[in-house]
Amino acid sequence: MSLPLVYDSTGKKVALDEDVPAKSFEDLQLEITQLNTLIKDYVNSNVDVPPVPTKDHYTKNLSMMIKKMHESAANSMRAKKYNDAAKQFGVALGLAAARPKFENFQMTISEVLICLVGRCDANIMLKNWADGYADADMLCQLAANIPENHLRKGVCQTGLGNLLAAKTDFERGLCFNSAHPKLKEELQKVQLLIAEENGEA
Numbered sequence: 001m002s003l004p005l006v007y008d009s010t011g012k013k014v015a016l017d018e019d020v021p022a023k024s025f026e027d028l029q030l031e032i033t034q035l036n037t038l039i040k041d042y043v044n045s046n047v048d049v050p051p052v053p054t055k056d057h058y059t060k061n062l063s064m065m066i067k068k069m070h071e072s073a074a075n076s077m078r079a080k081k082y083n084d085a086a087k088q089f090g091v092a093l094g095l096a097a098a099r100p101k102f103e104n105f106q107m108t109i110s111e112v113l114i115c116l117v118g119r120c121d122a123n124i125m126l127k128n129w130a131d132g133y134a135d136a137d138m139l140c141q142l143a144a145n146i147p148e149n150h151l152r153k154g155v156c157q158t159g160l161g162n163l164l165a166a167k168t169d170f171e172r173g174l175c176f177n178s179a180h181p182k183l184k185e186e187l188q189k190v191q192l193l194i195a196e197e198n199g200e201a
Contacts, residue, residue: 003028013039050102058103061094066095066111073118074165082125091118113143120152129159140169147173147180158190163197166190 004017006026016022016029042050045049060177096111117136123132136153143149150173157166169188174180 005032017037034146038101045100050100052102055104055107056092057105061101062095063107063111064098066092066115068116070118077118077122077125082122082127086119086122086126086128086131086181089115089122093119109142113139116142116154117148124152124155127159129156132156133160145176147177147183149173149181149185150176151183154186154190158186158193163190163194166192 004020006015006017007013008015011066014032016025017068020169022029027147049063069088069092073085073092076088078153091117093112096108096115099108099111116139121130121140123135133153133156136149136156139146140153143165150169154166154169154173157163157169167187167190170190173183174187177183
């Protein structure tokens with residue numbers, strides 16, 4: 001069975017045939033995107049075979065750029081310039097996510113998590129609940145065993161008015177640290193809000 005693929009000589013990419021309804025080949029489109037990303041990273045590596053992904057083989061300049069941008073964002077947070085911080089953490093996150101796919105994945109995840117935490121916290125301070133929730137949800141997927149990630153998600157859920165979901169998030173966070181004071185405090189708060197909403201308070 002042949003696949004509806006074409007080669008775009010201008011962009012030097014594999015693509016889905018224009019005559020094919022994209023909705024019918026969503027899974028294939030995802031694989032095409034991943035393939036093009038790998039090819040691009042391979043070509044940019046300028047080597048016949050990329051080195052084994054170890055902690056010693058990585059783009060050091062990229063790490064320095066991420067670190068500097070993260071430091072700038074952290075300084076903005078300390079200065080309570082949360083809008084600037086959110087943007088700077090976003091730039092750092094973009095840099096971290098752009099790390100070549102042939103490099104150490106653990107390093108990529110570590111950098112992505114640090115940037116996501118910062119941007120999420122900045123959005124929480126700005127009460128940008130939807131944006132904060134998106135980051136917190138990703139944090140919970142990437143590092144579910146960290147109670148603070150569930151705390152962030154629960155706080156955003158509360159801000160969005162999703163009280164039952166917030167309660168679940170706080171309880172989930174307490175599963176990883178039953179003595180976490182902030183999680184316990186936020187859980188009590190949301191339980192009171194739920195009781196008030198139900199006319200029980």
